[in-house]
Amino acid sequence: AQTVTQSQPEMSVQEAETVTLSCTYDTSESNYYLFWYKQPPSRQMILVIRQEAYKQQNATENRFSVNFQKAAKSFSLKISDSQLGDTAMYFCAFMKHGGNAGNMLTFGGGTRLMVKP
């Protein structure tokens, strides 16, 4: 079974600064996918960014980027130029590749990020 660990329950950052959220995972799979989801207060959870394990290049989506270290089983999220709207709970998630079992996400415990004005 896969496990996903987010070691920072809460973090804060000043508006316009950069913050990095940590995520580590444990798996025996060689091919898989990793995700960061965002859950703003009282709002729906939405996908922020995703990464395929066989791609060495780190994914980037506007102000969001990841640092994927496959050997270390680490998948951190960097948020640049933080905005007040980035305040949310952030979840790291893992998905195996292929087959029906590969359609399920395993989530970490979440990191609550507060962006301060």
Added chain:
Amino acid sequence: EADIYQTPRYLVIGTGKKITLECSQTMGHDKMYWYQQDPGMELHLIHYSYGVNSTEKGDLSSESTVSRIRTEHFPLTLESARPSHTSQYLCASSAGTPYNSPLHFGNGTRLTVT
């Protein structure tokens, strides 16, 4: 804007009552999921469905049951609610694998059993 709807948004109910949490999506997605979100915010998959008449249990054991008679509808039922069922329940759907088609989540149902 939500294309996946959960009702009720909040529910407070007494021990022993039967309840059904509703989840509907208008996107024609084949895959639907129920996650239980603990007060500490961890999410655990409790049920999933790959299509009509297909339901499977997830990683976290749950006393709830689900049905999938129509593509758009994936209700979750607790036959006899207990305080240990107090949690938030999130419904989600996707068109394909979560990589090619990210999960769309509903707003959740926050259940309190007294």
